[in-house]
Amino acid sequence: MSFRFKPVSQPSNPEVNEGGEKDKQIKTLDLGNGSQILYMPRFLSFDDSWKFFDYLNSHIPWTRPxxxxxxxxxxxxxxxxxxxxxxxxxxxxxxxxxPRDTCYVASPGLPELIYSGYKPHAYSWDDYPPLKDILEAVHEALPGSKFNSLLLNRYKGGNDNVGWHADDEKLYGPTPEIASVSFGCERDFLLKKRPNKSSQPQERRSDDEPASKRSKKCCHVDQHSFTLKHGSLLVMRGYTQRDWLHSVPKRAKAEATRINLTFRHVHGGVLG
Ligand SMILES: O=C(O)CCC(=O)C(=O)O
Ligand SMILES: [Fe+2]
Known part of the structure; x- marks a missing residue:
C-alpha cells in the first residue's frame, strides 16, 4: 500500500521568516549557540495528513511497554x-x-537503539510503505538531510505525554537533526534551555531592576512553545539536543489522538 500525494513545496528562500503564501510558511527560530528550530505548519496537505493518520492508527504495531x-x-x-x-x-x-504508545522503524544493519533503558524492536520500512512516502517528502523538504530511522509516538488523549528530555543518545552523533511530523490532535511542544553549568547569566542584567522582572526576562528567552498542527513538520538542528530539553506535556483538553513521527539519522550503519 502506498499513497500518492504532493508535499506542500518549500519557498525558494527557506531563511525567510514566515515566507509569502500561507501554505508555504516556514518559521525559523535561532536558539543561539548553534541550535535552530524550523517549523512548517502545512508541510503535508490536510487531506493527505488524515489519510496518513488513519493508516498509521490502524496498521502500526503500537506497544505501550x-x-x-x-x-x-x-x-x-x-x-x-x-x-x-x-x-x-x-x-x-x-x-x-x-505514557504513550510507541513503535520503532529502522534501516537494516544499524546499531540497536536503547533509550530510557528500553530497547525497541526495529521494524522494516518495507512493512509500512506510507512511511516511505512521508520519509521521501521530508527528504524533499530538507535537501542534504538523510534519515534512516524513525520513532513513532501515539498520544491517545491529553494524559498521554512525553516528559522533559533530549534525544542525545550517542548513536545520533554530536549534532543530531530530528524531523518531527505530526498528525491529528494539536498538542503543545515545549523547549527549555538546559541549566548552564557555569551558572553565569549570559544576558546583560540590570541590578536595579526588581528580581521578579529579571527572572521573567531570563525565562522568556530560555523557553519556547509551538502548537504542533495536523500535517506539520518541526525540525531540531545543530546543538539543540545538547543545550535544550523538549517535552509534550499533559493537556486536559486534548481529548483526541495525536500521532507523531520523529525521523533521525543513526551513525555507524550501512548508510554511515
Ligand atoms: O511528540 C512529539 O512531538 C515529540 C516526541 C519526542 O520528543 C520523541 O519521540 O523523542
Ligand atoms: Fe524527543
Missing part, C-alpha cells in the same frame, strides 16, 4: 515473604512504563 509491580501497600511489600507465590502473582499489576 509496561512494568509489573506488586499492587499492595509499601508496608506489605516489605514483608513479601509472608505471602504465597500465588498471592504475589495475583497481586502484580501492570503499569505503563511510557
Amino acid at each position: 509496561t512494568i509489573r509491580v506488586f499492587g499492595r501497600s509499601c508496608v506489605q511489600v516489605l514483608s513479601l515473604f509472608s505471602f504465597s507465590h500465588a498471592e504475589i502473582v495475583n497481586s502484580l499489576v501492570s503499569l505503563p512504563e511510557k
